[in-house]
Amino acid sequence: MSRRPVLADVRDTLLRMLPHRAPTGLTAIGRPGRDAPVLVTGNYALTVRRLRHALMGRDVWLLVADSRGINVWCAAGGGHFTHHDVIAAVRAARLEGRVDHRELVLPQLSATGVERRRIEEATGFRVRWGPARSEDLGAYLERGRRVVKRERSMRFPLRERLEMALVWGWPALLMASGVSAWLVGWRAAAGTALAVAASVTGLYAAVPRLPLAGRRRWAVFGAFAAAGAALGGLALIALGAVDVRQLLVVVGVVLVAVAALAVDFEGTTPWYASALATAGHARVELAPERCSGAADCVQVCPRDVLRMDGRQRKVVIARPDACIRCAACIVQCPEDALRFRFDDGSLVEASTIRRTRLNMLGRRTVEVPESRV
Amino acid sequence: MGSFVWMRLLESTAQRYDRGIGLLSGGRMADVYRRIAALTTADAFSPRVLDIGCGTGGVSLACAARGATVVGIDVNAAMLEVAQRKAMRAGAAGPVTWLELGAMEIEDRFGPATFEAVVACLSFSEMTPDEQTYVLEVARTRLRPGGRLVVADEVVPRGTVRRALYGLRRWSLALLVYALTQTTTRPVAELPGRVRAAGFLDVVVERMWGDAFCIVRARAPAGSGRADGAHAAGARGADA
Numbered sequence: 175m176s177r178r179p180v181l182a183d184v185r186d187t188l189l190r191m192l193p194h195r196a197p198t199g200l201t202a203i204g205r206p207g208r209d210a211p212v213l214v215t216g217n218y219a220l221t222v223r224r225l226r227h228a229l230m231g232r233d234v235w236l237l238v239a240d241s242r243g244i245n246v247w248c249a250a251g252g253g254h255f256t257h258h259d260v261i262a263a264v265r266a267a268r269l270e271g272r273v274d275h276r277e278l279v280l281p282q283l284s285a286t287g288v289e290r291r292r293i294e295e296a297t298g299f300r301v302r303w304g305p306a307r308s309e310d311l312g313a314y315l316e317r318g319r320r321v322v323k324r325e326r327s328m329r330f331p332l333r334e335r336l337e338m339a340l341v342w343g344w345p346a347l348l349m350a351s352g353v354s355a356w357l358v359g360w361r362a363a364a365g366t367a368l369a370v371a372a373s374v375t376g377l378y379a380a381v382p383r384l385p386l387a388g389r390r391r392w393a394v395f396g397a398f399a400a401a402g403a404a405l406g407g408l409a410l411i412a413l414g415a416v417d418v419r420q421l422l423v424v425v426g427v428v429l430v431a432v433a434a435l436a437v438d439f440e441g442t443t444p445w446y447a448s449a450l451a452t453a454g455h456a457r458v459e460l461a462p463e464r465c466s467g468a469a470d471c472v473q474v475c476p477r478d479v480l481r482m483d484g485r486q487r488k489v490v491i492a493r494p495d496a497c498i499r500c501a502a503c504i505v506q507c508p509e510d511a512l513r514f515r516f517d518d519g520s521l522v523e524a525s526t527i528r529r530t531r532l533n534m535l536g537r538r539t540v541e542v543p544e545s546r547v
Numbered sequence: 548m549g550s551f552v553w554m555r556l557l558e559s560t561a562q563r564y565d566r567g568i569g570l571l572s573g574g575r576m577a578d579v580y581r582r583i584a585a586l587t588t589a590d591a592f593s594p595r596v597l598d599i600g601c602g603t604g605g606v607s608l609a610c611a612a613r614g615a616t617v618v619g620i621d622v623n624a625a626m627l628e629v630a631q632r633k634a635m636r637a638g639a640a641g642p643v644t645w646l647e648l649g650a651m652e653i654e655d656r657f658g659p660a661t662f663e664a665v666v667a668c669l670s671f672s673e674m675t676p677d678e679q680t681y682v683l684e685v686a687r688t689r690l691r692p693g694g695r696l697v698v699a700d701e702v703v704p705r706g707t708v709r710r711a712l713y714g715l716r717r718w719s720l721a722l723l724v725y726a727l728t729q730t731t732t733r734p735v736a737e738l739p740g741r742v743r744a745a746g747f748l749d750v751v752v753e754r755m756w757g758d759a760f761c762i763v764r765a766r767a768p769a770g771s772g773r774a775d776g777a778h779a780a781g782a783r784g785a786d787a
Contacts, residue, residue, distance in 0.1 A: 253623070262649055262650070262674075266681050
């Protein structure tokens, strides 16, 4: 029946950095009745299309809230998608008159900005966290809307890493080869294009294994830039255009392109903590005396950092090194038991994290107050 | 200024917002806030005013300076903190309360017929059409009979030449702001029509700034403040 709009997918993928708005409101997938589940998402056009595809053949309601045309993860982290938007979507759709149940399924990756309990208080709808990725929605619904642990953890498969290489690589590629062509001609442009494409693709392909902690990060970027430049040099030789000026241009342009990506390569992946974020050096800390074992944090962590200690009825921070400091656990904790602690000992409590969001440079938009504990 | 798409850039740092918007409007924004406040507070002596999407409080404080008791609501806590600091510096004449609350959540905090006036400046352009309709309906029930509604926002100019000029300025700015903040603004369509459709009376429209900004004022019908419909049923009463 419905073919995927391939051209639109390609366009939206290439322009992923820009917002693409889908219409907001309640839409039917299949022929949902008054008991059909309601899945909430943001109005990023690519996401909405992918969800329709993932849910093909099922009967569900899709409630598209206003995330300003940005994907759920980035919008929630940046303050463009909050519980206010979900409450607004529920009310604008007059949802209580259109379904008989009182339950919403929220994307897990919205947990950095969408406070579950605020929606429940305002709308009377109970909120469940769905899986982190849309392709798991089918299995999730068949299981009776229960997430299994594997579906909570972020995955970043090769196909998506290459997609990100394309997203970030093509503008760099265009500019870099343009500069080279203008400076020293088309052969250098071809060499530069190959060099930039190789470094960027190589970096994203290697993501799960890149050691980006501390000073080693610069060695990693340097190595990929050098490898790319070497490839570009070989291309120059193959094209019969070996002269020092051309070689220098290729090396120079590749260095600039990789350096630009290195500013916050981590932040373009769901795998590493952003290199720019204010909380870059903070660690998530648990105040065990406050923890009530509600385990909201375990449900929303996309990196499987937190575990429930069944005997103690308390949460433990089991894999601190995997934390990407998205703060979803801090935002959702009903007892304010989680917080950020910085290297200098200062604390940022949950109330501050909830009030502030990351702006485009990864800065919290309100100043971090002094420790109160 | 032609377009308010710059607001996105400014809002990315709340502290910069006021200086930026003052600069971009050539200092005219303060006059517009005062004009909006004058229209909002014209009918009653020390009225209770609800400012929807108050941001850094430009309109709220202008209303307070005219003796109004104001509740400013916004979903952006950082903007509210700036508003609060400004209010303390200005020593606002009437008391102002700042609340982190969405426009679609007004009924959760305020009962029917709570306000003499409801004002919204540059916040309807943030809402989807469905939300605008909903908020106008809620605003009507929260107003006392005959209460004042003032909605000011960016609109698309009439006339081909003006529209083309507006489009040109808007898109050149929009690309830059898109690149930096990944967001933009949209002009509001059919604002006076929506206000009328929501049951308001005596709708008057003022246009300014190359026809790209408009202030719509209207009056709630007598008796509109009674507990009619679902919104009032959901209210938990005024607790602000």
